[in-house]
Amino acid sequence: MSSLTLALVLSFAPAPADRSGAAEAPTAVEAWSPAPAESAAPAPAPAPAPAAAAPTPMPLPMPVPAPAPEQPPVAAAGPPPPPPASAPIPPPSRKRTWPDRPIRWRLDIAGEIGTSVIRDPAWRAFDDNRSAFNAGGGVRGDFRLGKGRVFLGGGATFRRFGSYGGIYDAIDMDITVRDVLAFLRLSIVAVEGVDVFVQAGGGPSFASLSTHTYGSYDAYDAYYGGSSAYQRNVLGMGDGQAGLALYLPKKWLPRRGASRATAGLEFAAGYTFRSKLAVRPALNVDEDPIPTHTSEFGDVAVRGFQWRFGLFVRFQ
Amino acid sequence: MQLPIRLRSLFPCALLAAACGSPSLYDGTFELLPPVTTRESLVWVDPARDEVVFVLPKGDSVTTRRVEIGDGDETVVAWSAATRDRKSVLALTIPASAKEEDVDEQLHRLAAHGKGKPVTYDVQAPFTSVALSPDHRRAVLYFGGDGSSEQLHNANQIAIVDLGGKGVENVTLNGFGGTLKSVEFPGQIVEGEEVPVIIGGVAHDIAAFLADSEVVLMDLDDPALDQVAIPLGADIGFAPRTTLLRPGNDLFPDPALFVLSAQGSEVGMLTLVAEGDGTGFTAQISLIPVGQASSDFIYYDSASVPYLITVDNQAGALVFTDIRTQGGFSVPLGNAAQKLFLRDIDDGGVLAKQAVAWAPGGTQLSTLDLGGIEDSLGRKPKHLKIETGVDQLVVLDNDRVLIGSGNKLYVVAFPEEQVTPLSSQVPYDPLGSALVGDRLLLGTAGQQWVSTVDLQTLNPESMLLDDFIGDFHYLPGPDRIVVTHDDPAGHLTVVDPADPSRSTSHVHWGFLLQGVLDQE
Known part of the structure; x- marks a missing residue:
C-alpha cells in the first residue's frame, strides 16, 4: 500500500524535468544574434560623448543576464584609441545557450536480451533446461499525460529465441520462436532518469521446429534410414511486463534542458503467454512421394515467466 | 517492507529452481525390441519404460495404443513374443537390477489390439526362452541354451502357462542331470487343434523336453503325473535334436516318439505305453539304425507297413525303416539331401504321398512317389533342377x-x-x-x-x-x-x-x- 501511495504521489506531482531545467538554464535565447542598440536592454549608461568626432565602437553582444547598471561604462576611462585602419575587426566573442525543451513526447529505439522460463514439461524435449535465452529489439514512443509525470504510449518489439534438444535418444528436435509484439506502455517518471513502467500487448508468434532421426549402417556399411521433418505455426501471443528504466537525465547532458536525445537501460520482468503448439512435423520427402502421414507428438506450451535487460536510445 | 532474511534467501533458490527444475522426462534411451507381428497389429516393446506399443493399420491411418506393464522403474521387459495364433502378445518383465529384491518376474499376456487389461502370470524366474504349443493352449517358459544372467539359476526350471486362463505351473524337470536345451510338443500335429496322444486309451498332452543326452516327457494336462525321463546314451554320443510323434493306429497301435540325434547313425524310438496302474505312461526305448547318418525324418504308413523315413545326408539317400521289425531299404537320390517333407499327390485318382528331399546348397529337388513303395523296389526319384543352388526353401502350400x-x-x-x-x-x-x-x-x-x-x-x-x-x-x-x-x-x-x-x-x-x- 505504501508503494502504491508513493506511486500516486509521484504521478501527480509536477514534472521535475521542467523545474530543474528552468532553475539551471539561462534565460532562453534561441541562438546568438547581434543585438541592435535599441533593443539591447538594459543598455549601459551612455558614456560621455567625446567632444570630437570619435569612431563609434561596434556594438558588443551582451550577456543575457544583464550586468548591473552600476557597472562603470566601458568608455569611462576615455575614448578608446581608434583602431589602426589596417587591422581587421575581431569577431565578437559569443557564449552559446540552448532553450529549455519541456519533454512532451519520447521515442525509444531499444535492444534487449532476456530469458524465458518455460514450465511445460514438454519443453524439455527442446531444451536441456527450462530457460530459453531470447534477444530482440524494437521501437516505442509515448507522450506526457497533462503536465504530470505519467507517459502513455506504445510500441513494437521483435524478439527471437531458439533451442534444441531431443526425446530420449530417438530424435533430435529444435525450435525457433519469433515474436512480433505490439504493446501499450505506461511509464511514471519517478525522478528524471528513473522511470517505472508497465506494458501489455500481444501479437503473432511464429514458431518453426524441425526434427531429425538417425538410421544405421547395414552389413555393407551403407547408411540407410533416419529422417527429418519440419513444421511452421503461427501462435497467438500475449505479454505483460513491468520494469524500471534508467537513463541519463537532461541535467547530465551537454545541452542540458535543450537535449533531444538520451540513452539508458531498462530491466523488466513479466509473463508471456502463447497458445499451445501442436507438434506434428511433416516428413521431408522426395518428389512424387507415397501419400505420407505423420503423428502428433503432443502439445508444447511455450509460455512462462520472463525477464529481460535492454539498452535504448531516447529521442525526446 | 523488509523481508525476513530467510524469505529473502529463498528467492535465488526459487529462481534457480524455476530455471533448472526436475530431470527431463525425455532423458534415457529408446531401444525398442524388434516388432512382433500379430493378426491385427505390429507390436513394439519399450523395455526402458515398460510399455507395449500397438500400431494398428486401418484404412489410410494407423492407431497407436500404449499399454504399461511391469512395475515402473523397478522392472524392465526382457523379451516379447506373439502367440502362435497371433491373437496375443507375451512379454516378460524382470527386475531392473539385482538390487530390486522384492520384484517378481511376471509374464504378461496382452490382446493383439491392445485393449483390455493384461493377464499377468507370476513365473518365479527370469526365463529366457518360450515354447508355444501348436494347439495355442500353452506356453512353456524355460532357460534356453544361453542360460541366464542370474547369479544362480536352475537350468531345468520351467513354467507352464495356460494361455486360455490365468494359471501357471512352476515345475522342475526330473531328469538325469542334463541341461534343458529345447521344448517340443510332438503330439500336436495340427495347428490350432487339440490333438491328444492316446496311450492305453487315455488322452495325454505330451511335451518333450530335450536335454544334453536325455528326453523328459511330461503330460501338460496333468503336470502332477510322474515325468518320464529317458536317457539316450551319453556314452554313444546321442544328443537329442528334435522329436517326431507317430500316433498309434492299426499298423502300430502304440504311439511312438522318434528322437533324432545331432550326430550318429541311429534314431531313438520311444514306444509310449500305459503304466500298469493306469495312472500315467512310460516309454520303451529302442535305437533304430538308419544308415550312415540321419539329418531329417518323417513317418509314413503304406498300406501295410509303418515306415520311418530318414534322410541319410552322407549317402544321399532316403532310408525306409519298418518300425515294427527295424528292417528296411534305402532309395538313393543321386544328389545331396538333408531335409525332407511330404506332400499329397493325386496318383491316378487315389490320394497318395510324395517325399520331397533337398539340401541347402544343393542344385536339385528330389521327389519320390511313395504309393506302393513297399512293392516297388528300384523306384527312382525325379529331380527338379535349381540352376544356381538352393539357399533357402519355403513351403508355400501343398503344390x-x-x-x-x-x-x-x-x-x-x-x-x-x-x-x-x-x-x-x-x-x-x-x-x-x-x-x-x-x-x-x-x-x-x-x-x-x-x-x-x-x-x-x-x-x-x-x-x-x-x-x-x-x-x-x-x-x-x-x-x-x-x-x-x-x-x-x-x-x-x-x-x-x-x-x-x-x-x-x-x-x-x-x-x-x-x-x-x-x-x-
Whole structure:
C-alpha cells in the first residue's frame, strides 16, 4: 500500500524535468544574434560623448543576464584609441545557450536480451533446461499525460529465441520462436532518469521446429534410414511486463534542458503467454512421394515467466 | 517492507529452481525390441519404460495404443513374443537390477489390439526362452541354451502357462542331470487343434523336453503325473535334436516318439505305453539304425507297413525303416539331401504321398512317389533342377515351394514339375514373404521394393518404396502388408496386397512418439 501511495504521489506531482531545467538554464535565447542598440536592454549608461568626432565602437553582444547598471561604462576611462585602419575587426566573442525543451513526447529505439522460463514439461524435449535465452529489439514512443509525470504510449518489439534438444535418444528436435509484439506502455517518471513502467500487448508468434532421426549402417556399411521433418505455426501471443528504466537525465547532458536525445537501460520482468503448439512435423520427402502421414507428438506450451535487460536510445 | 532474511534467501533458490527444475522426462534411451507381428497389429516393446506399443493399420491411418506393464522403474521387459495364433502378445518383465529384491518376474499376456487389461502370470524366474504349443493352449517358459544372467539359476526350471486362463505351473524337470536345451510338443500335429496322444486309451498332452543326452516327457494336462525321463546314451554320443510323434493306429497301435540325434547313425524310438496302474505312461526305448547318418525324418504308413523315413545326408539317400521289425531299404537320390517333407499327390485318382528331399546348397529337388513303395523296389526319384543352388526353401502350400538363390527366386510347382526363375537386382529373402491366396508377397530387408507374384500366371509386379525395408510383415486381420523402415520415431509403409501400388499405399511416420509430449 505504501508503494502504491508513493506511486500516486509521484504521478501527480509536477514534472521535475521542467523545474530543474528552468532553475539551471539561462534565460532562453534561441541562438546568438547581434543585438541592435535599441533593443539591447538594459543598455549601459551612455558614456560621455567625446567632444570630437570619435569612431563609434561596434556594438558588443551582451550577456543575457544583464550586468548591473552600476557597472562603470566601458568608455569611462576615455575614448578608446581608434583602431589602426589596417587591422581587421575581431569577431565578437559569443557564449552559446540552448532553450529549455519541456519533454512532451519520447521515442525509444531499444535492444534487449532476456530469458524465458518455460514450465511445460514438454519443453524439455527442446531444451536441456527450462530457460530459453531470447534477444530482440524494437521501437516505442509515448507522450506526457497533462503536465504530470505519467507517459502513455506504445510500441513494437521483435524478439527471437531458439533451442534444441531431443526425446530420449530417438530424435533430435529444435525450435525457433519469433515474436512480433505490439504493446501499450505506461511509464511514471519517478525522478528524471528513473522511470517505472508497465506494458501489455500481444501479437503473432511464429514458431518453426524441425526434427531429425538417425538410421544405421547395414552389413555393407551403407547408411540407410533416419529422417527429418519440419513444421511452421503461427501462435497467438500475449505479454505483460513491468520494469524500471534508467537513463541519463537532461541535467547530465551537454545541452542540458535543450537535449533531444538520451540513452539508458531498462530491466523488466513479466509473463508471456502463447497458445499451445501442436507438434506434428511433416516428413521431408522426395518428389512424387507415397501419400505420407505423420503423428502428433503432443502439445508444447511455450509460455512462462520472463525477464529481460535492454539498452535504448531516447529521442525526446 | 523488509523481508525476513530467510524469505529473502529463498528467492535465488526459487529462481534457480524455476530455471533448472526436475530431470527431463525425455532423458534415457529408446531401444525398442524388434516388432512382433500379430493378426491385427505390429507390436513394439519399450523395455526402458515398460510399455507395449500397438500400431494398428486401418484404412489410410494407423492407431497407436500404449499399454504399461511391469512395475515402473523397478522392472524392465526382457523379451516379447506373439502367440502362435497371433491373437496375443507375451512379454516378460524382470527386475531392473539385482538390487530390486522384492520384484517378481511376471509374464504378461496382452490382446493383439491392445485393449483390455493384461493377464499377468507370476513365473518365479527370469526365463529366457518360450515354447508355444501348436494347439495355442500353452506356453512353456524355460532357460534356453544361453542360460541366464542370474547369479544362480536352475537350468531345468520351467513354467507352464495356460494361455486360455490365468494359471501357471512352476515345475522342475526330473531328469538325469542334463541341461534343458529345447521344448517340443510332438503330439500336436495340427495347428490350432487339440490333438491328444492316446496311450492305453487315455488322452495325454505330451511335451518333450530335450536335454544334453536325455528326453523328459511330461503330460501338460496333468503336470502332477510322474515325468518320464529317458536317457539316450551319453556314452554313444546321442544328443537329442528334435522329436517326431507317430500316433498309434492299426499298423502300430502304440504311439511312438522318434528322437533324432545331432550326430550318429541311429534314431531313438520311444514306444509310449500305459503304466500298469493306469495312472500315467512310460516309454520303451529302442535305437533304430538308419544308415550312415540321419539329418531329417518323417513317418509314413503304406498300406501295410509303418515306415520311418530318414534322410541319410552322407549317402544321399532316403532310408525306409519298418518300425515294427527295424528292417528296411534305402532309395538313393543321386544328389545331396538333408531335409525332407511330404506332400499329397493325386496318383491316378487315389490320394497318395510324395517325399520331397533337398539340401541347402544343393542344385536339385528330389521327389519320390511313395504309393506302393513297399512293392516297388528300384523306384527312382525325379529331380527338379535349381540352376544356381538352393539357399533357402519355403513351403508355400501343398503344390508349391519358393526357393531363394542369390539374386534369384524360384517358384517350383510340383504338379507341373515347373521351375520358374524370377530375377531381381538384389537378393530376396524368401523368409520375408507371405502367401495370400495365389498371390506371393515379397519384401526383403535392405532393399526398396515390394513385389508380388501371381502364382497362377507367374507374373511378378514390383512397387518402389520411398525408403529401405527394415522388416516385412503381413497382417491377416486388416489384410495389409506392413513394411517397417529404420527410424526410431517409427516409420512404415502400408501396402494393399491386392493392389500394391504407390497410389494405394500410405506412409506413416512418428507413431512411436505419438503423444510423447503430453505425458506428465
